[in-house]
Amino acid sequence: MINISVVCPTYNSAKFIEATLETVVRQTRLPDELVISDDGSADDTLDVVERFLSAHAGAMPWRILRNAHRGPGATRNAGIRAATGNWIAFLDSDDLWELNKIERIGQEIADHGDANFFCHDELLVGKNGQTSTLVYGGRYNGERPLPPQLYFANMFSTSAVVCRRDLLIAHGCFDESLMSAQDYELWLRLSPFMRPVFVHDILGRYVERAGNITSSSLQRRLKNELLIARMHRHKVSAPWFLVRVGRILLSYARQFARASLA
Template identity: 40%
Template sequence: MSNSIKFSVVIPAYNAAPFIEKALDSVRNQSYPAFEVLITDDGSKDDTGEVVRRYAEKHPSFPVCYARQENKGIGGARNNGLFRAAGDFIAFLDADDLWYPAKLEKIAQFALQNRTLDVIYHDEVETSSDGTKRILHYHPLRDPVFEHLLFVGNQLSTSATSVRRELAQSISGFSESPEFNSAEDYEFWLRLAKAGARFGHLSEVLGEYLRVEGCVTSRIEYHHGNVFNVVNHHLDQLSQEKAYPESLLRRVYKTRRGQNRFILGMEYCKLGEFRRALNNYLEALALRPFWWKTYAALLQLLLKAIRG
């Protein structure tokens, strides 16, 4: 790696007309100038393409390249940009998220100080639709990283992660399988780790992630079901490879399944769907009977029921 790093900013966009300008502004306002921007319109039904065209005309020096494809899902949209990329690192940015001005400069500095790293991720702010903000700390991953990600859970956010381009392309990018849709980023991190990627955590808040709230039940079930599809897929692979004792893999399965049900229960609790929350907490308890978080969640649910 030379003493300068070029980034390829990969932005998937689907019906992104209302908010993509803010994402593009956050890239254009970067203090670090060495980047290209690769937008993939994933078959939008709104005027996303026209918004991007007008933006490019308004800012002619902004290095943006727009492509449109038939709808493939977010994995396919990211791959379109990923395989057009020419930078040293690919910095992913979802169309409804944004970066702070020093983001790319900080990542470049960190990469030059830690030249063996292949994946660099940072902390970010979660912004709710009502404007409420909270900091998301992602923390360093323990070695071996593949085990940590699979046995403990995902610790990375796509818009807060940059990946060495050659490695990302060598593992064929993101899965486009429907069974991983909305969890394709987690599956991508797992394959990167399994391929030997070295992960580094930059403990700074460098962007904002928009939390989409008010999700319908089917969408919540769909996402968390696909997260567990990723876990199950990789556990099955380990079983076939005979890489770990079956007894360990069964324990991991129960632990991650219980975690999955617990998180789903929390989501339902936020939506006020307390019966669904209770059912998921009880399933989590059956799978992980000694996990204190489930008991605490059940107590909170009981207090909410008593109050009203």
């Protein structure tokens, strides 16, 4: 049986969470459960969520977890552990789904009985309103091991992922000590056990928001990406580890330069 629980972490999301939830309750195939996991929001996020879901009480079972502020990894983990479905669909509180997302992924799950991890394409909505397509897994080679491929390029986006709950539980869920890139670290940790399917349909929208890229946030992200590269260096040979570190440093040098001009 395919039971899909949606896990939606929130943190000071009052301005945009309603639009996100609208794309859940209007699905052509409703999920079996919605778990809102709040990271100790200081605004009225939970009031907005409760009013919205109460107005759509008959749509699906839902619950709200009121957590202390511990960061995105701990918040997602609380949602995963509380979920009752055998599949988890992640949805960040500022992203949007196409209305056939759950129906389409449910079909893919039924068609690929051996798969335990699905990822679909997304539409990137830039801060200026311009859009472009994010094609995940475009360079994935099913004839080669996944771990070294994933080590050099993240092929997954959290709000585009639907995966087996038992896969997450068996391998420790998100690293709660990482305040950024904890999703990428989890995918790397899961990669030896993944049986992925890439669905090349645009089933979601990744929304960029103004003010989320600052010099301090870039510094934290750079530190975490270098840490993750070191944590998973066993997935590649030593020379390729150095190549990966060089690519990270070059990428962030460019991002720092763009941020300084913004």
